Amino acid sequence: MIMKEDRRFPHRHEVLQFMKTKPALVIFIVLTYAFGYLTAYYNHVPPSTTVLKTVKATKPRGSLVDNFRVTTRCGDPVPPESIRQTVIDKIFNGTSPYVDFPPPHAGKYLRSKRIKGWGSYGAVFENLIRQVKPRTIVEVGSFLGASAIHMANLTRRLGLEETQILCVDDFRGWPGFRDRFKDMALVNGDVLLLYQFMQNVVSSGSTGSILPVPFSAGSALEKLCEWGVTADLVEIDAGHDFNSAWADINRAVRILRPGGVLFGHDYFTAADNRGVRRAVNLFAEINRLKVKTDGQHWVIDSVNVT
Template sequence: MKTEHNNNKRLSVTIITIIKPAAYVILLVLTYTLGYLSHSFSTIALPPPILSPQLPPTPPHISSSVLRLSVVNGTELDPFRVKTLCADPIPPENIRQTIINHIFNGDSPFLNFPPPHAAAILHRSTKVKGWGSNGAVFENLIRKVKPKIIVEVGTFLGASAIHMAELTQRLGLNTQILCIDDFRGWAGFRDQFKNIAMLNGDVLLYYQFLQNVVTFKKTGSVLPVPFSSGSALMKLCEWGVWADLVEIDAGHDFLSAWSDINRGLRILRPGGVIFGHDYFTAADNKGVRRAVDLFAKIHGFKVNIDGQHWVIYTTIH
């Protein structure tokens, strides 16, 4: 009996000795397996997000300019508003001499023109290159407004300015036309106008403009303001030079047109009209049209169309 008991005891010890290490091994394998499966599951179920906090969500594309305008509010446009304070308007009859005094040291730019070095290379022609320069809009507006002062932003060779001078004289109006242009043309314009004279790399657009005005005998009613539109309009505002008609016909991109229109409004007399060319031009994704429409939307104006021109009356019309 004792012998059987001893044998059972030895068997138990032997079994425990064998099972104990195996249990440790099984436990270790189970732990590793569970850990691996847990990691794999979490990796598949919860992938790390790929985000770029610096990039805002892409807004939906809106092709309609009308719909695009509907999301604009005044607060967003505050940084883009023109805030130059204009002087009180000086009498229209004093404006020509005021410009001459400020810009030309008191002497008309037509005095002793042309200078000897340019006389032989300027063209004297009764055909002046322009775009829409003889459109019906000019006579329509001049008859309605009867302007004493017209400011033209973007003159080039003076075709529309000369046409307006002829109209005002024909209608018996004493009108001064101020022509704002830097007379530098634009990058690549020489590809279209190879006949414009050049001296030492300086294209003579300004001299050719003066020559055209002289040829048409309009030196008493047309006066150049030979600077960029932004700086010239700002100075006219500060000098108290206000206009009855403002024509915008310079840059065809949105930003240029937007700046010119807003600065042009600053010097417009109460009841005046601001208008411009290229409303249907495709340049800069219809940049002029977008600028005009946005401007009208903000101010509550109506955009009227006259041929290729847009027209905005600042009073109910």
């Protein structure tokens, strides 16, 4: 039987005939150019972009939460009686900021006493000061000093004459705060909050127990840790959004002495909608601690976080 010719592929002589045509020549030139281009490209690409390393993922040791912990070691603890001078030396070049206060350019704008605070006189302050008998208190978020001055008065009344209160605040307020505090002066962009805070401290007779630490919470707490400045009582009352509260709590706990107490405002206020309570609860849950409440304040004691 004669098989029907298979026409799926051209015969050899047909291929040779095609190779002699102009279209074949054009295709050959294009393919040659493309091959040369690709060869040159791969020969000149830097090794760092062509050599890929496969990194085997390793299972983290312990809890996944460990990846979020700050493990930097703080400096050796400064004795409580040396903390005030340590801060004056590190921040104010060895001279108390109350010397020759107020400066001439600011004095005429300051009230003799201008104090405003939120939750600054709650029972929690006296309750904790009686309980802890702190030698050092760090307040994160001071504004015009209402709660700091209240705590200074309490320590004097309770016979804790040596207690030092460090007030961490950048004393810049917040964008638009002068819409609410129209009487605050503005001098070349400076809202003079630090000077009014200091004036309030002077008026209350508390210059020997209250020192401003005029920097952001993050940078100040990191430096206090580095310098070995620790506290028996730390109050968190600065930024009221979740991220700020979470960061401040986790930084502040590093400067807390064993047996110290961490507390803060706005656990039961409108600011909770922005995340204060969520930050506090998450910190307590991760570290297996209990949150207590005292009025609008939250309290975490027996803190032992590594």
